[in-house]
Amino acid sequence: MGQLPPARVNQSRPFLHSGVDYAGPFQLRTMRGRGGKLYKGYLIIFICLSTSAGHLDVVTDYTTDGFLAAYKRFTGRRGICECLYSDCGTNLIGADRELRALFNKSSNEWKHLANILSNDGTNWKFNPPSAPHFGGKWEGNIRIVKSHLKKIIGFTTLTYEEFVTVLVQIEAVMNSRPLCAVSNDPLNYDVLTPGHFLIGSSLAVVSEPSLLDLKTSRLSRWQHLRQMIESFWKHWSVYYLQSIQNASKWFEAKNIPQLGRLVLIKDERLPPSKWAIARITEMHSGPDGRIRVVTLRTPTTTLTRPITKICLLPEVETDDSDTQ
Structure with missing residues (x-):
């Protein structure tokens, strides 16, 4: 077994080095009661590599703008990341095509995101292809949250407000x-x-x-x-x-x-x-x-x-x- 990366063992403020991953989709409703339309929502998780703290949020699509909106909410509360880690897009076998395109290092979407993040001094690093165990810190958390979340929600469709309320309390529990x-x-x-x-x-x-x-x-x-x-x-x-x-x-x-x-x-x-x-x-x-x-x-x-x-x-x- 190799040594832990420096981001895992060196002292730093929370979320200075973070891993990010998606899970879903989950069915959301525009409003409670009859007449509310259904749409897909996705769970996004940020894990601090040094403190093991987690940050949960909701995104409504796999687009660049959707990720940037979630990242802005994350950094507004947790601070700018020095380094952001994620899996390589080719590893996301079970994910949608849009997500694989977004997290593909050679895609235009990723280059656009990387340029925006680099303006604030954030370096986006990918794990090697076919090496999901490199991201075990966030892979384990997203798997646990996703599996338990699907069990407790079942066939219930929540509104965006209700889903965020549940996620924030789950974040506190974690x-x-x-x-x-x-x-x-x-x-x-x-x-x-x-x-x-x-x-x-x-x-x-x-x-x-x-x-x-x-x-x-x-x-x-x-x-x-x-x-x-x-x-x-x-x-x-x-x-x-x-x-x-x-x-x-x-x-x-x-x-x-x-x-x-x-x-x-x-x-x-x-x-x-x-x-x-x-x-x-x-x-x-x-x-x-x-x-x-x-x-x-x-x-x-x-x-x-x-x-x-x-x-x-x-x-x-x-x-x-x-x-x-």
């Missing part, structure tokens, strides 16, 4: 995910999230009573959108917890819990963008000496959980020279 512990202090339960790089603290959605178990026919339009967000959270949070808990053959002891280690607790009852953080205070071994149950201390209570219900967060690396 940017609230814990990345690692802030400190090794046993009394510190703070975690670092992508939201800390954007606003200085973790992002959250407005807390409301759960609507997940109610029938859609009983809900108003805005309550239905809230139910979609909760459904996305239910599916996406499980996926994220599984992704940071490496599954491997049980021939070797890996990811062994340690006293004082900061962990995430798997809890399906939590509302969107809320994470259960705790530290390990005791470890209980079985007859074979293997640790399978731990006692956890949260900021409010003490719990006992099997290790299958916890996910270890990365530890803060300390410099030995500073402690000597």
